[in-house]
Amino acid sequence: MLAAMIDGLSDSGAGEGAGATGVRRDESADDGSVKNGANLASVLSVAEMCWGDTGLLLSMPRQGPGNSAIASVANDEQSKRFAGTWAAMAITEPSTGSDSASITTTARLDGDEYVLNGEKIFVTSGDRADSVVVWATLDKALGRTAIKSFVVKKGNPGMKVERLEHKLGIRASDTAVITFTDCRVPASDLLGSPEIDVKQGFAGAMATFDNTRPLVAAMAVGCARASLDLTRDLLAQAGIVIDYDRPAQVQSAAAAKFLQMEADWEAAHLLTMQAAWMADNRKPNSLEASMAKAKAGRVGSDITLSCVELAGSVGYSEAELLEKWSRDSKILDIFEGTQQIQLLIIARRIPGLTSAELR
Numbered sequence: 001m002l003a004a005m006i007d008g009l010s011d012s013g014a015g016e017g018a019g020a021t022g023v024r025r026d027e028s029a030d031d032g033s034v035k036n037g038a039n040l041a042s043v044l045s046v047a048e049m050c051w052g053d054t055g056l057l058l059s060m061p062r063q064g065p066g067n068s069a070i071a072s073v074a075n076d077e078q079s080k081r082f083a084g085t086w087a088a089m090a091i092t093e094p095s096t097g098s099d100s101a102s103i104t105t106t107a108r109l110d111g112d113e114y115v116l117n118g119e120k121i122f123v124t125s126g127d128r129a130d131s132v133v134v135w136a137t138l139d140k141a142l143g144r145t146a147i148k149s150f151v152v153k154k155g156n157p158g159m160k161v162e163r164l165e166h167k168l169g170i171r172a173s174d175t176a177v178i179t180f181t182d183c184r185v186p187a188s189d190l191l192g193s194p195e196i197d198v199k200q201g202f203a204g205a206m207a208t209f210d211n212t213r214p215l216v217a218a219m220a221v222g223c224a225r226a227s228l229d230l231t232r233d234l235l236a237q238a239g240i241v242i243d244y245d246r247p248a249q250v251q252s253a254a255a256a257k258f259l260q261m262e263a264d265w266e267a268a269h270l271l272t273m274q275a276a277w278m279a280d281n282r283k284p285n286s287l288e289a290s291m292a293k294a295k296a297g298r299v300g301s302d303i304t305l306s307c308v309e310l311a312g313s314v315g316y317s318e319a320e321l322l323e324k325w326s327r328d329s330k331i332l333d334i335f336e337g338t339q340q341i342q343l344l345i346i347a348r349r350i351p352g353l354t355s356a357e358l359r
Helices: 002-012 038-050 054-058 065-073 076-081 140-146 203-237 253-280 286-311 322-333 339-349
Strands: 087-090 106-110 113-124 131-137 147-153 159-164 175-186
Touching: 038 054, 038 203, 038 253, 054 203, 054 322, 065 076, 065 087, 065 131, 065 147, 065 203, 087 113, 106 131, 113 131, 113 147, 131 140, 140 147, 147 175, 203 253, 203 286, 203 322, 253 286, 286 322, 286 339
Parallel strands: 087 131
Antiparallel strands: 106 113, 113 175, 131 147, 159 175
16 A cells, blocks of 8 residues: 555655656756755655564565666666566575675576576565566676676566575565576566676666665664654653753763764764765765665664663563564665675775775
């Protein structure tokens, strides 16, 4: 129902596309004015949803990273054809985690079809989704420049959901292992251009993350906010006063800790808004997207665990949601690029160095 409501807002234009959006930027539509559009609306919507349940958000049809990939890479004809589909995203492999450029799943052209072979793990909504956006290489010898994404529809022969993972958190969301064995996909379902552009390389595919990383940051912001709100109430019930007009060092240890967490949350929140706003206004945001993801992912885990500590036995028990939020938040520091990968990207972007130069 919520997914349908967001679809309706997007179709009407009233919600400025408050759902899964892409990073394609039509410069002809840039009139120089400041825009608060689809990306900013999406991160605000995501943060509010994750104030309740991160796993539920990840289970919403048509709002995940697969749909963002279609919106980012698909041509106009494909965008129309795949409109309304619920697409999961299959990138990670048993031997390939953070280094997406090392993908070993292959796609071989055979007539008017591509033949896919490989295995993907940690596919969010891999069992429930209508289709899966699969990243595969057209030629291993060409490295990252030959990686393309394909839309594989559910039930396609050769595609099999092997199992669903049992996880620490986000249990409302299914996480699948999917294998592809001589899985034939129409050539028209390769997203974007089939040509291998050595100059552009992997940049086109990775541009999807410039859009989805602020969304993951927003998930952490929403989950952490929920923990802070509940913890403030629990502290008040225990008679602990948080005074915003007095320095933290002259207040109780619990109040001082809470003030420090709120300051960290505010920094993560503002970084997330900035990254989304830059995307709306057609500004390169790779650095800011990684900063937002790194800060929010780390702060989210720190805050939710610290809230468990402040609440003591109440926080650790299942009587309150603090223990659940602490479990849910950890994945937000891992998927869509781990904390360590974000720091590497930031280290490269600030001095303008390539991965080869920064060794």
